[in-house]
Amino acid sequence: MNSNLTQLLQQLNSTLHLTSQQLMSIEIQELALLKHLPDSVSQSSYFIPVNIFVFVLLTLGLTYVFIYRKVSPDNDKPIKFEWATPDEAKPHWKGKRLYPTGVRASEDPSMIQCYCPATGQFLGKFKAFAPEDIDNAIRESQIAQKEWKKTTFSQRKKVLRTLNEYIANNQEGIARVACRDSGKTMIDASMGEILVTLEKLNWILKNGEKALKVSSRPGPANILMQYKKAEVRYEPLGVVGALVSWNYPFHNLMGPLLASIFTGNAIVIKCSENVYWSSRWFIGLAKMALKVCGHDENLVQLVCTWPEDADYFTSHESLSHLTFIGSKPVAHKVLEAASKSLTPVVVELGGKDSIIVCDDVMDVEAISSIILRGTFQSAGQNCIGIERVIAMPKVYDQLVQILSHRVQELRLGSDIDQLEDIDMGAIITDARFDAMEKLVEDAISKGACLLSGGKRYLHPNYPQGHYFQPTLLIDVTSDMDIAQNEVFGPILTMMKVDDVEEAIRVTNDTPYGLGSSIFSRSFKTADYIANNIESGNVAINDFATFYVCQLPFGGVKKSGYGKFGGEEGLQGLCVAKSVCYDRFSFINTQIPKPLDYPIANEKKAWKFVTALNKCGYHNSKWEKVKSLFQLARNAN
Incomplete structure (x- = not known):
């Protein structure tokens, strides 16, 4: 390889941080070109024009990076720091096993009892927050926000880059913490906790400042007032709150936290008592990132209360905004409490998400894989998980044949202590097992056919764990309870329809409207369905990618209202301040x-x-x- 070319490539590597594999790819391409040269052409005569060509490409590339991409100066680079993984999340931890009866400690009702749903291992006891503890947390965040709101986007990005680097470099530890507290598998934690958090982080780093820049607006329509200019400025609300569910303890906490601090706010997060142990560690991680970047770690706070004390938090006068992720029954209580202080609330509730499969699809096996992942990831405890497979006659029979075998092959267990070939983990609690079994029994009594599962499962290795069999119900109809109520568990239901119009009708025939997927070879058909179903989010020929794409996320009907995520989510955490001023100093009203x-x-x-x-x-x-x-x- 020509020494000049090698030197240029090394310089490029040091500037753009190219990986060794990428450099090797460039060298291989150069060697491939050499093989096609006539024997009469020497290497030296070849490398003269190639060096010039490469030099021009490198010059253009560097110009783009430094001028258009605005490479961050050294003071914006992430800071490496240590945040030790707790012993309980380390492989082969020998924690005491118990047969848990819930998270409220029987000997002291003020204490939250934390344990692993997959193994029954005891994780510790922690005091629930009282009203005065909530006051202290909010007061500390208020003090920190007074300085934080003055920070530049560059300073906020540095904190996010610091978090991003830690998460990317410590995925196993983060996944183990999430798994130990939720019972999910390591793969589910990687996909549902880490991947989506890294995507949100990097999306904000790339697009967040643009979403919050001053927005110029058209002035008055009256020609006599054209001397006026108008714009909207996005400013922090102050201290915002979030009440997040337990099914994704890392991502559900980090999502609102990242959006809040980037918009200049402080945030107080109320986590579920089911995942208090892991939430403490995750909030500590965020605090450490703020601290090493030179900011007040009290900007982010965690509280955990019993239900009877939760109203004190949601009605607090010092909270400027609330994001609620949870169930419809709890949402009624949250909104009633928030109304006392007139606090605006974004409400993200459950769903009865459908996947519509048209008869013109080709690769039915591939679609069956998407159905399995969409249904059984995190043991079905996913607000945008697939709750109903609505398929047309030809593809319906093919899917039943394929899925009847594949569902039976799913393996239950825990891979927290060592990576094993496990497909599905535990349920967060056994409190809903009776209700889930009754939904299956009701469907069978009304004509549905149970092909797999349908009951709780006593795991031979983890008898203290909460497991439910992967379940396949076919020939489900809209009059069955399971077709109308969110299961939030590992139950795959299949419904047969005759055509597109019936698919639309069946999809809309629930109180919910959070997400949907549509599979068809015809984009015209898929687009027609997307325009006629009642859903806040739609993926065409895919599953749930609207969430990964950082689009505004939220539902319709009983799935909630308001949006978080994407540009709208960031702007929703700001005061949209409208400002009007004179275009010219010598012309005024x-x-x-x-x-x-x-x-x-x-x-x-x-x-x-x-x-x-x-x-x-x-x-x-x-x-x-x-x-x-x-x-x-x-x-x-």
Whole structure:
């Protein structure tokens, strides 16, 4: 390899941080070109034009990076730090096993009892927050936010980059913490906790500042007021709150936290008592990232209360905004409490998400894999998980045949201590097992056919764990309870429809409208379905990618209202301050003499103001011209 070319590539690597694999790819491409040269052409004569060509490419590339991409200066680079993984999340931890009866400690009702749902291992006891503890947390965040709101986007990005680097470099530890507290598998934690958090982080780093830049707006329509300019400025709300569910303890906490601190706010997060142990560690991680970057770690706070004390938090006068992720029954209580302080709330509730499969699809096996992942990831405890497979006759029979075998092959267990070939983990609690079994029994009594599962499962290795069999129900109809109520568990239900119109009708025939997937070879057909189903989010020929794409996320009907995520999510955490000012310093608003107080002549004032309205807004150009003369006649 020519030494000059190698030197250039090394310089490029040091500037753009190319990986060794990428450099090797470049070298291989150069060698491939050499093989196609005539034997009469020497290597030296070849490398002269190639070096010039490569030099031009590198110059253009570097120009793009430094001028257009605005490479961050050294003071924006992430800071490496240590945040030790707790012993309980380390492989082969020998924690005491118990047969848990819930998270409220029987000997001391003020204490939250934390344990692993997959193994029954005891994780510790922690005191629930009392009202005075909530006051202290909010007060500390208020103090920190007074300085934080003055930070630049560059300073906020540095904190996010610091977090991003830690998460990317410590995935196993983060996944183990999430798994130990939720019972999910390591793969599910990687996909549902880490991947989506890294995506949100990097999306904000790339697009967040643009979403919050001052937005210029059209001025007044009245031609006489064109000297005015108008804009919207996005400013922090102050201290915001979030009440997040337990099914994704890392991502559900980090999602609102990242958006809040990037927009200049402080945040107080109320986590579920089911995942208090892991939430403490995750909030500590965020605090450490703030601290090493030179900011007050009290900007982010965690509280955990019993339900009877939760109203104190949601009705707190010092919270400027709330994000609630949870169930419909709890949402009623949250909204009632928040109404006392008139706190705005974004409400993200459950779903009865459908996947519509048309008969024209080709790779049914591939779609079956998407169905399995969408249904059984995190043991079905996923608000945008697939709750209903709605398929047309031809593909329905094929899917039943494929899925009847694949569901039976799913393996239950825990891979927290060592990576094993496990497909599905535990359920967070066994409190809903009776209800889930009754939903299956009701469907069978009304004509559905149970092909797999349908009951709780006593795991031979983890008898203290909460496991439910992967379940496949076919021939489900809309009149069955399981077709109308969110399961939030590992139950795959299949419904047969005759055509597109029936698929739309069945999809819309629930109180929910959070997410949907549509599979068809015809984009026209898929687009028609997407435009006619009642859903806040739709993925065409894919599953749940609307969430990964950082689009505004939220549902319709009983799935909630408001949006978080994407540009709208960031802007929703800000005061949209409307500002109007003069375009030119020498032109400004003057009160015309006929309209100045006290009114000297009301008839003349009336003629003046009606002419003003005609001049500014009449459809007829001739009427506008005539109104100018009327304005002039009545101006004094």
